[in-house]
Amino acid sequence: MDLEAIQNPKFLKRMSNEQLIQLSEQIRQFLIEKLSKTGGHIGPNLGVVELTIALHKVFDSPKDKLIWDVGHQSYVHKILTGRANQFDTLRQYKGLCGFPKRSESEHDVWETGHSSTSLSAAMGMAIARDLKGTNEHIVPIIGDGALTGGMALEALNHIGHEKKDMIVILNDNEMSIAPNVGALHNVLGRLRTAGKYHWVKDELEMLLKKIPAVGGKLAATAERVKDSIKYLLVSGVFFEELGFTYFGPVDGHNFEDLFDNLHYAKKAKGPVLVHVITKKGKGYHPAENDKVGTWHGTGPYKIETGDFIQSKPSAPSWSALVSETVRKLAREDRRIVAITPAMPVGSKLEGFASEFPERMYDVGIAEQHAATMAAGLATQGMKPFLAIYSTFLQRAYDQVVHDICRQNLNVFLGIDRAGLVGADGETHQGVFDIAFLRHIPNIVLMMPKDENEGQHMVYTAIQYDAGPIAMRFPRGNGLGVPMDEQLKTIPIGTWEVLREGTDVAILTFGTTIPMALQAAERLAHEGISVQVVNARFIKPLDEHMLHTLLKRNMPLLTIEEAVLQGGFGSAVLEFAHDHSYHGAVIDRMGIPDRFIEHGNVSQLLKEIGLTTEHVMERICLLTPKKRKRA
Numbered sequence: 001m002d003l004e005a006i007q008n009p010k011f012l013k014r015m016s017n018e019q020l021i022q023l024s025e026q027i028r029q030f031l032i033e034k035l036s037k038t039g040g041h042i043g044p045n046l047g048v049v050e051l052t053i054a055l056h057k058v059f060d061s062p063k064d065k066l067i068w069d070v071g072h073q074s075y076v077h078k079i080l081t082g083r084a085n086q087f088d089t090l091r092q093y094k095g096l097c098g099f100p101k102r103s104e105s106e107h108d109v110w111e112t113g114h115s116s117t118s119l120s121a122a123m124g125m126a127i128a129r130d131l132k133g134t135n136e137h138i139v140p141i142i143g144d145g146a147l148t149g150g151m152a153l154e155a156l157n158h159i160g161h162e163k164k165d166m167i168v169i170l171n172d173n174e175m176s177i178a179p180n181v182g183a184l185h186n187v188l189g190r191l192r193t194a195g196k197y198h199w200v201k202d203e204l205e206m207l208l209k210k211i212p213a214v215g216g217k218l219a220a221t222a223e224r225v226k227d228s229i230k231y232l233l234v235s236g237v238f239f240e241e242l243g244f245t246y247f248g249p250v251d252g253h254n255f256e257d258l259f260d261n262l263h264y265a266k267k268a269k270g271p272v273l274v275h276v277i278t279k280k281g282k283g284y285h286p287a288e289n290d291k292v293g294t295w296h297g298t299g300p301y302k303i304e305t306g307d308f309i310q311s312k313p314s315a316p317s318w319s320a321l322v323s324e325t326v327r328k329l330a331r332e333d334r335r336i337v338a339i340t341p342a343m344p345v346g347s348k349l350e351g352f353a354s355e356f357p358e359r360m361y362d363v364g365i366a367e368q369h370a371a372t373m374a375a376g377l378a379t380q381g382m383k384p385f386l387a388i389y390s391t392f393l394q395r396a397y398d399q400v401v402h403d404i405c406r407q408n409l410n411v412f413l414g415i416d417r418a419g420l421v422g423a424d425g426e427t428h429q430g431v432f433d434i435a436f437l438r439h440i441p442n443i444v445l446m447m448p449k450d451e452n453e454g455q456h457m458v459y460t461a462i463q464y465d466a467g468p469i470a471m472r473f474p475r476g477n478g479l480g481v482p483m484d485e486q487l488k489t490i491p492i493g494t495w496e497v498l499r500e501g502t503d504v505a506i507l508t509f510g511t512t513i514p515m516a517l518q519a520a521e522r523l524a525h526e527g528i529s530v531q532v533v534n535a536r537f538i539k540p541l542d543e544h545m546l547h548t549l550l551k552r553n554m555p556l557l558t559i560e561e562a563v564l565q566g567g568f569g570s571a572v573l574e575f576a577h578d579h580s581y582h583g584a585v586i587d588r589m590g591i592p593d594r595f596i597e598h599g600n601v602s603q604l605l606k607e608i609g610l611t612t613e614h615v616m617e618r619i620c621l622l623t624p625k626k627r628k629r630a
């Protein structure tokens with residue numbers, strides 16, 4: 001069939017299982033083809049083809065609410081709800097979002113991107129339904145990785161207590177991004193192998209009744225069987241004791257099994273959990289055999305070979321630079337412990353993990369736990385390195401305030417993906433961390449201009465023992481600058497003049513330094529002398545340099561690839577005000593007060609007005625008398 005002609009999922013109701021099998025094959029090929037050009041979350045989506053088809057056949061979206069946790073696995077849902085013709089624009093500027101988007105379709109009832117929110121949202125929708133007296137089905141679909149998120153466990157606890165009608169679909173493929181971790185994962189493991197939970201439970205009851213009747217060796221065998229089955233059943237009881245009716249394990253690639261269980265679940269009263277076993281990457285050999293998470297989210301690739309199509313980077317990735325520098329230091333410094341909340345691959349911690357397995361912790365999708373565990377380590381004299389994406393650090397704000405900074409503990413926060421991340425869009429842009437960190441007492445917040453300064457900053461952070469210290473760095477690769485052999489510490493709170501100037505000073509850091517230098521270079525030809533300062537410490541500010549600049553009455557322009565509200569520019573404004581430089585001329589450039597959608601970073605910067613040309617315009621507005629007509 002022509003997938004691009006699909007308007008809505010109603011057509012599924014008329015299809016036989018054989019036809020559905022053909023459809024799932026067609027969708028798989030479509031995904032493999034399209035994503036070989038656009039990139040995206042190919043593994044997760046190949047794993048949920050049959051499950052998504054079955055859900056849209058059994059339930060009536062959008063009346064029935066399908067809520068996709070994380071949402072990176074919603075491409076099949078988007079195909080079945082009339083968006084197949086947009087896949088050439090997947091995750092591109094003004095194109096199809098890689099996550100559910102309410103403005104795209106009435107079938108996208110809840111927007112995700114950050115993990116573990118589906119059950120809480122589902123509970124809200126279930127309460128609303130019952131208060132309104134309507135009868136729609138509420139169906140959150142949560143992965144085994146997302147289930148390790150604290151929010152999910154908070155919601156399970158409440159849902160099981162309130163006993164509202166809800167059908168939780170647990171999509172268990174044994175993988176988070178990397179192989180899933182945790183005790184809960186082991187519970188699921190037992191269930192995966194237990195066979196049909198309810199059948200096993202009935203068999204056990206019958207067996208238990210017969211045991212007294214058999215004597216001798218058979219009794220001992222029966223006893224052993226009973227114990228092993230009981231061990232397996234304990235896992236099923238895990239959910240039943242939480243107040244759920246457990247169905248499973250269900251073969252997530254077998255329509256008969258799926259329909260049997262989903263129809264049961266649809267009729268059941270109270271909260272139901274359907275444990276569906278799927279294979280991440282199913283149907284595409286390289287993705288299906290991915291043991292480490294390489295095919296979780298990818299760029300374009302060659303279908304025949306599974307080779308990724310990417311230009312050879314001129315410099316190591318920022319994540320590798322930071323994690324490998326920590327690894328090098330960990331050889332001499334036994335205090336160092338690395339922690340990642342489920343992103344060992346993205347944070348490039350594989351090397352550290354292989355060299356120091358006893359000092360590397362992947363805690364699952366548990367940022368709050370990760371941050372406070374780091375604080376606990378620091379109280380015992382250890383030097384925890386918490387590798388965490390800026391956007392995911394948002395989950396651990398109180399732990400940073402209450403546990404790490406308030407107790408002034410020696411935690412090193414490696415804030416990865418700081419700034420615009422591009423394809424993942426609104427839910428993943430790392431643009432809030434300056435605003436939500438800089439006002440916390442005791443924290444040091446810094447950002448290097450290039451990877452050489454970055455390695456020195458890592459060294460500085462490890463040596464620093466006066467409290468919490470955070471280094472933010474962008475997604476992607478460094479600039480390819482020469483690297484010093486010898487690491488050195490950078491004095492905390494010191495900025496660096498990169499270019500002298502007398503008419504105006506630009507204060508900026510990290511990824512916006514190149515555009516500042518380029519603007520200064522071009523304006524020099526128009527008679528405007530621009531000073532460019534590497535304001536590499538966002539907190540504490542370099543007060544000495546600020547006083548010097550403000551006393552010279554130089555107009556200042558701050559630039560940051562981060563939100564303006566409460567950002568670095570705000571800090572400079574506050575400083576000028578607090579030190580009575582009331583006549584100071586201070587302008588700010590950064591991300592405006594709105595969410596930034598997905599797209600190529602350079603396109604987004606252009607849309608926002610963060611380019612060399614925009615900097616030049618702002619400088620000219622600050623120095624009107626100086627500009628020689630070009």
Ligand SMILES: Cc1ncc(C[n+]2csc(CCOP(=O)(O)OP(=O)(O)O)c2C)c(N)n1
Pocket residue numbers: 044047070072073113114115142143144145146147171173175176177280296341342343365392395
């Ligand atoms: C709060 C948060 N932390 C981390 C991530 C990064 N992340 C995206 S998908 C994923 C793994 C999800 O595993 P699972 O729920 O099992 O889905 P699967 O990819 O296996 O289908 C992680 C850790 C995230 N999206 N949100």
Ligand SMILES: CC(=O)[C@@H](O)[C@H](O)COP(=O)(O)O
Pocket residue numbers: 070072113177296297346417421424475
């Ligand atoms: C869906 C999700 O949250 C992750 O897969 C995220 O997309 C990873 O981002 P990076 O590609 O920057 O590691």
Ligand SMILES: [Mg+2]
Pocket residue numbers: 143144145146171172173174175176180
């Ligand atoms: Mg999974």
